[in-house]
Amino acid sequence: MSQGRPVKVTVTGAAGQIGYALLFRIASGHLLGPDVPVRLSLLEIPQAVKAAEGTAMELDDCAFPLLQGIDITDDVNQAFDGTSVGLLVGARPRTKGMERGDLLQANGGIFGPQGKAINDHAADDVRVLVVGNPANTNALIAQSHAPDVPAERFTAMTRLDHNRALSQLAAKLDVPVTAITRMTIWGNHSATQYPDLYNAEVNGKIAAEQVDEPWLRDTFIPTVAKRGAAIIEARGASSAASAANAALNHVHDWFNGTPEGDWTSVALPSDGSYGVPEGLISSFPAISRHGKWEIVQGLPLNAFSRDRINASVRELTEERDAVTQLGLI
């Protein structure tokens, strides 16, 4: 990436709470790096365009040296025209009484057209991160509408779960988060996700051997997997700043690489690794090299891990079957 020419970054749901926590940090260099100028493209639904304009006024008022322009639109094709980074945040939340099928249908109506717009209008190097829930399956819907874009450019976010796992383990062992490496979230960004301490390391030694098994199984895993719900319960709104932070971490690593000797967690189209059906967008341990995610191969999985991963992958398979039946992919 050259300094001078700005990278176009499209954020959907820009007027939402994650959008508000995200945009200022993108503009100050936390997405791509401190030397990379950006041009922001904000996509919103018509009713929220005015609010997005207000956020854009505030972005202007920061006089960010890296921010070379802001476009605001409710037109999906315009929003993704020439874009190199798509942050798909806006989604239809589940509301009271809503059936699962209705939720998938409503999100299909958002992520299908966005995938097609990315296919038809985005830059050749486009990379997509889906944050809006159900993130893995929304990413699958978008990807299936973009046959001309390499499938691996579509990812979904489990980095927030990854960061939550680091933080919970660090607190338990009273170590800094930087002492922990090789954490993995496997599967779906949902309560079935599996945070794996049997491959994670603390100060270079297997994490599972440094905590007691009941804590690992009955406290750590459910705390990480249900943290989103706990935040909603405490804050009265879903996580926003931490979600935005994780999105920045994800894209930053994608562009700039993961640290030597470590990996991170990324939901990406399976190549069949670890028995996850090909094409399913499932979370894996991944490293980034030269702008590409690679799944870390050959990790040992004990019977407990295998069962937990299978359960989450089964849920993803059911979601894929449901959107297939609804004609959304």
Ligand SMILES: NC(=O)C1=CN([C@@H]2O[C@H](COP(=O)(O)OP(=O)(O)OC[C@H]3O[C@@H](n4cnc5c(N)ncnc54)[C@H](O)[C@@H]3O)[C@@H](O)[C@H]2O)C=CC1
């Ligand atoms: N993967 C993850 O780890 C996490 C995912 N999330 C998910 O992120 C999503 C966004 O969360 P918030 O910002 O808190 O929600 P929010 O409700 O505050 O904002 C969503 C925004 O999206 C907009 N929007 C809806 N449909 C759109 C469309 N078709 N095109 C463009 N914009 C559209 C809405 O107008 C709204 O401004 C939710 O689905 C939430 O569940 C939240 C936290 C973590």
Ligand SMILES: O=C([O-])CC(=O)C(=O)O
């Ligand atoms: O359920 C939500 O909307 C929030 C979410 O995904 C999380 O915090 O992990």
